[in-house]
Amino acid sequence: MSDPSRARQLRKQQTHQSLVDAALRLLETQSFSSLSLREVTRAVGIVPTAFYRHFQDMDELGQTLVAESFGTLRQMLRTARRDPRLATDVVDLSADILVTHVRAHPREFMFIARERFSPVASLRQAISWELRLFVNELALDLSRFPGLHRWSTEDLQMIAELMVDVMVAAVEALLVLPADRPELETELMSKVRKQFVIIGLGSAQWRATRDDALPTSA
Amino acid sequence: MSDPSRARQLRKQQTHQSLVDAALRLLETQSFSSLSLREVTRAVGIVPTAFYRHFQDMDELGQTLVAESFGTLRQMLRTARRDPRLATDVVDLSADILVTHVRAHPREFMFIARERFSPVASLRQAISWELRLFVNELALDLSRFPGLHRWSTEDLQMIAELMVDVMVAAVEALLVLPADRPELETELMSKVRKQFVIIGLGSAQWRATRDDALPTSA
DNA sequence: TGTACATCAGTGAACGCGCGTTCACTGATGTAC
């Protein structure tokens, strides 16, 4: 048979994904550096030594988790870009999509938030790198807004970073919110919305000041 | 002798402090959850079982580290309050004092940044609590500024939180900065300064908008 | 000042446990003919 999806390959892929899923689940309640290879295989139901059929070591599993988690984050940006409300209610939209995605994929967001300053160097560097790419992507999106397309790359980056800082802080706050107090989530969203508004107003105002000081444009 | 500082008490205090210092030093390169009791005592030069003369368990050591670290943070606010530049160059001053303090006490800042989402519940909660107090303290300081003393508590808190988010992000960025690239520190400070300016301008603008919408004041 | 007793910070042996990694293996799936 020339069918490339042979049963053996398929089963291996399934076990591989089970290891990734089990690790993300276990990482809800512990840090990566304290997660053991044996715990992960135990959760999947295979013997510890079988782990080496899928990953060279725990470091390699960590890299896979980072890739998987940032896939989810990028999906969030894609969702936002396609939304028709983008032109009018950009602040409400952002807050909305953020909350929806964090609630839909809490493990991925929690993993990134928790391991951003992990003692595991390879993990910390991978997340740092991906976050930088994410900021770049956001800055590019910002540059497409009518009022912002003439901003310098540096300044767009700075605003994007400020927004990501607020996002990260909001995600972290959302994740520790007790599930039995839904009104706190409303409060949090209202706060994030205000903070986005302030960043928007501040950016406009700051740019205006600069344009006054350097009136080189027509 | 009625002298309360007997030699035995003094020596115990010294060992106690040595344990705290050694722990902070070890935590530069690893997370609290992966730090072992034996490592700490080994670093101090005492036998593992002697640890129990000073702390009930590692959790209690964690609480002590949180208290010690936030002492340093509060000292930073106190320094800022006394500075004569406060009235004129508040943004430069904040950026300056932040960098100075992070450079002077990197271990304490690193510990807080790294353990803010620790899997160790007692540690995470202690830091969360102290950070909330810190935000309150900052909000109170903000309320003393001429333009801000009529703001609602809620809105002052929101601005203070936004500022702390930027501070935390800046501290985290500073701590991973390679020591051999001093020009990156200058860049970072310039970015933080811009972000503070944007928050300041945005706050003023946002408040003005609100005052227009609700012109209840004389 | 001298002696007899109490306190208690630090000692050292011992325990059971989970860890990562090695190695030779098994047996179901895949391939060649």
Added chain:
DNA sequence: TGTACATCAGTGAACGCGCGTTCACTGATGTAC
């Protein structure tokens, strides 16, 4: 279609190691008289 051999995901025993915690102890410091 049937047979003989190859592949390789998962097995299971074994290893040495560092861990937290127990326990009875030591000996310098402190106290009472």
